[in-house]
Amino acid sequence: MSKKIFEQLGGMVTVKLKGKNLEKVINMAMARGIFLWNIKKNDDGISFRVRQSGFNALQSISAEGGFELEATRRQGLPFFKQVLKRRMGFLAGALFFVAALYFLSSFIWFIEVSGNRVVGEERILDNARRLGVYSGVTKWSFSAREVEDALLRDISEISYVRINIKGVKARIEIVEKVLPTQEITGPCHIVAVRDGVVDDILVLNGQAAVKPGDVVVKGDILISGLLDPPSSPYVPESEEEKINKKASLVRARGSVMAQVWYEGYGECAMMSEELVLTGEKSHMAYIETPWRKLVIKKATEFAMSQNSTAVKTFNTPWGECSLVLVTAMEQSVQREEHSENEAVNIARERALKNLAELLNTTQPFNDCRVEVLSSPSDPILRVKVAVEIIEDIGQPQPFAPQQMAKK
Amino acid sequence: MSKRREAISRAVADLLEIPKDLALDLPRVTLVGKGELYIENHRGIIEYSSERLRINLNRGYIEIEGRDLEISVLMPDELVIVGEVRSLRYLD
Numbered sequence: 001m002s003k004k005i006f007e008q009l010g011g012m013v014t015v016k017l018k019g020k021n022l023e024k025v026i027n028m029a030m031a032r033g034i035f036l037w038n039i040k041k042n043d044d045g046i047s048f049r050v051r052q053s054g055f056n057a058l059q060s061i062s063a064e065g066g067f068e069l070e071a072t073r074r075q076g077l078p079f080f081k082q083v084l085k086r087r088m089g090f091l092a093g094a095l096f097f098v099a100a101l102y103f104l105s106s107f108i109w110f111i112e113v114s115g116n117r118v119v120g121e122e123r124i125l126d127n128a129r130r131l132g133v134y135s136g137v138t139k140w141s142f143s144a145r146e147v148e149d150a151l152l153r154d155i156s157e158i159s160y161v162r163i164n165i166k167g168v169k170a171r172i173e174i175v176e177k178v179l180p181t182q183e184i185t186g187p188c189h190i191v192a193v194r195d196g197v198v199d200d201i202l203v204l205n206g207q208a209a210v211k212p213g214d215v216v217v218k219g220d221i222l223i224s225g226l227l228d229p230p231s232s233p234y235v236p237e238s239e240e241e242k243i244n245k246k247a248s249l250v251r252a253r254g255s256v257m258a259q260v261w262y263e264g265y266g267e268c269a270m271m272s273e274e275l276v277l278t279g280e281k282s283h284m285a286y287i288e289t290p291w292r293k294l295v296i297k298k299a300t301e302f303a304m305s306q307n308s309t310a311v312k313t314f315n316t317p318w319g320e321c322s323l324v325l326v327t328a329m330e331q332s333v334q335r336e337e338h339s340e341n342e343a344v345n346i347a348r349e350r351a352l353k354n355l356a357e358l359l360n361t362t363q364p365f366n367d368c369r370v371e372v373l374s375s376p377s378d379p380i381l382r383v384k385v386a387v388e389i390i391e392d393i394g395q396p397q398p399f400a401p402q403q404m405a406k407k
Numbered sequence: 408m409s410k411r412r413e414a415i416s417r418a419v420a421d422l423l424e425i426p427k428d429l430a431l432d433l434p435r436v437t438l439v440g441k442g443e444l445y446i447e448n449h450r451g452i453i454e455y456s457s458e459r460l461r462i463n464l465n466r467g468y469i470e471i472e473g474r475d476l477e478i479s480v481l482m483p484d485e486l487v488i489v490g491e492v493r494s495l496r497y498l499d
Contacts, residue, residue, distance in 0.1 A: 027451040030483055039478035041457040048478075 011052035011076030018045035019067035028061050029054070052078055108137050108170045115174040119157050124172060127154050133163065133170060187249035190223035190394040192216045196258035199390050206252030216258065222394050223252040256394040262359060266351025267374075267382045268343045272336050275304065280330035290319035302330040343381040344372065351385040365389065434464050438495065444471065444488040452478075460488065467499040 034054035284299035420430035476490035
């Protein structure tokens with residue numbers, strides 16, 4: 001194997017030798033250290049192979065002895081060099097290609113961020129850009145380790161970052177910190193988050209500050225975290241005040257269900273235009289190739305239609321081809337005139353629907369008040385709907401014990 | 408003179424257990440099947456045709472007869488012959 005490689009690198013010549021006493025040439029070549037191989041007898045002489053370096057010496061030997069020497073075949077790199085010299089353009093093109101490939105592959109063209117959930121991709125990319133990693137930067141202009149360290153320092157929400165450079169793509173892998181939820185451990189009250197009428201109160205810890213039927217506004221204490229010490233039955237009431245009683249501080253827990261009101265808005269045009277499907281359908285099918293669109297079946301044109309498209313894509317060696325089926329369903333305009341009652345009902349339904357979306361509930365509202373906002377001459381009827389629902393309005397709010405003590 | 412020297416060399420080689428091809432410059436001939444023949448310590452080619460090959464040795468020569476004989480490698484003291492070898496003779 002290695003012999004063959006050296007033969008190709010050094011170049012070899014297949015030679016045909018004619019004359020009498022050819023053994024003499026072989027012996028002389030051997031004596032001068034010219035390496036010969038594949039010596040074969042032909043009809044009118046012998047043929048063998050010799051290295052390019054020994055060919056000239058062989059020529060002089062055969063000239064001295066009056067032999068006829070003919071090179072029948074030349075193989076190897078030295079001869080290929082001559083071919084290349086004639087085709088400089090080809091060589092230059094090949095070299096340019098390699099150089100361009102190397103040059104273009106020494107840039108980062110794509111940046112990918114993975115593993116982030118809370119921290120936005122834009123923020124990471126912005127930070128990376130500031131640290132010198134952006135699309136179009138050369139690979140050697142930044143140190144991945146330094147950028148990793150700086151990213152860790154700059155974005156406090158991440159605990160691990162690794163920059164993987166593969167080819168022209170930089171992949172920023174991130175592991176975010178998992179922060180513990182903010183659990184209130186100190187003393188706290190349960191306060192109202194919105195106005196309402198207390199319906200039911202369940203105290204698990206603390207002291208109830210309201211009772212069912214009370215009207216509360218946002219911020220009122222519902223369950224207090226200040227616990228009065230129980231009065232002892234053995235101490236007379238008159239004496240009790242003299243004893244320095246100290247309220248204990250607890251983390252109030254419990255649920256306070258209250259009636260609260262929400263308002264929703266809805267409207268309905270007195271005369272509405274609606275697009276309805278007539279039931280007429282027409283199908284169209286075509287094949288989309290990278291070059292052109294081949295229509296298989298044409299569709300009948302509708303004035304107004306709703307289209308649904310189904311695409312099936314195939315990967316072929318010539319590119320992406322897809323079969324597209326378009327179904328057009330005819331539509332027509334239906335005008336509808338509503339009476340005031342109908343319009344109010346429609347607007348109310350819409351308002352309730354909006355409200356349900358806002359409150360993110362699916363259960364129907366059983367009680368609601370409707371207020372018409374628009375005047376009878378308006379083309380659009382607007383309504384405001386108020387609903388009453390019962391929900392937990394309590395929210396823990398910590399307090400500092402010193403402040404309470406001062407009070 | 409040379410015969411005496413040869414006898415001494417042989418005796419020394421026997422005594423010291425040195426291979427004879429090294430001590431006495433004798434040819435080492437290896438025949439693989441009938442298709443490949445290696446000869447070391449040769450002294451050139453006397454005659455070459457595809458049926459008959461005579462190879463010079465330090466003393467005498469080897470005559471190889473066969474068919475389609477080729478010298479596949481030829482180096483100053485080693486050569487390889489391929490082809491069908493029918494007979495191998497030492498001649499003085």
